Amino acid sequence: MPRISAPTVAEHRAAKHRALLDAARAILAEEPGTAPSLAAVAGRAGLARSSAYEYFRSSQNLLEALIQDVFPRWSARVTDAMTAAGAPAAQVLAYVDTNLELVAEGEHAVARALAAIAPGQQLDDSSRVMHEQLSHPLLDALRAMDLPDPATTAEMINAVVYSASSLIETGGDPMGIRTRAGELLEPFLRVHDKGR
Structure with missing residues (x-):
């Protein structure tokens, strides 16, 4: 043995x-x-x-295992950071920052690479489940702030995340971009934070 x-x-x-x-x-x-x-x-x-x-059993089997690994780990990391953040406004900032931290660590590049070389229903399903898992705690935090249209606000916050992600992936300074994203959203969140 x-x-x-x-x-x-x-x-x-x-x-x-x-x-x-x-x-x-x-x-x-x-x-x-x-x-x-x-x-x-x-x-x-x-x-x-x-x-x-x-x-x-094969490279394909390895790719399938990676798909099952990458998306749940991403989702867990973001939701854990949001849970640890406490107040709803802090949870939203944690959502943004942790997503950008994962992008800076190369996780988004891995997910995109998987989409390019192993497209299929399993990848689509895993991606959809991850995005659903991430949308729920974000919407919950925004609802706790009594915003009039949490779904639209979530879409706008995600637009900041996507834009900042693109800047990071094209060579921008990850820490600077994460800081700018927080600075952009923090005043809005502070105004609507019921715990202020």
């Missing part, structure tokens, strides 16, 4: 699985136009190529 690097076999396997997904994510961020081979992913993860086949 091979040596394991965790207290249990299950934890060892989970760590190797995570390492392969992280390696595939890193390769996709660096080379967005092509699907990473299992050999390249295993090499990046520091594993033998044969080890990758213990976890994924």
Whole structure:
């Protein structure tokens, strides 16, 4: 039996699985136009190529696993940041900032790369579910501020996020852009913050 690097076999396997997904994510961020081979992913993860086949049957199977991994992690990170922020106005700012932080970290590039090389129903479904999961806490925060049209306000906030994301992905200073986005939205949110 091979040596394991965790207290249990299950934890060892989970760590190797995570390492392969992280390696595939890193390769996709660096080379967005092509699907990473299992050999390249295993090499990046520091594993033998044969080890990758213990976890994924094929490159397509790896891409499917990445789709199932990328979108829920993005959604969880944003909603966790919003929950930790407290007041509704702070939650909206956390929504904007965390989305832009993920873009700066290359997560959006990975999602776009997946869309380019692995289009299909699973990707469409995962993307739709993620956007729905993100829209609910944003709308809840805006409703808690008693805004007259939370849905329209959410669309406008998302327009700021999309524009700022584009600026980051075309080489803009991520911290500066995140700061500007907050500065743009904060006065509006402060005016409508019931906890002020």
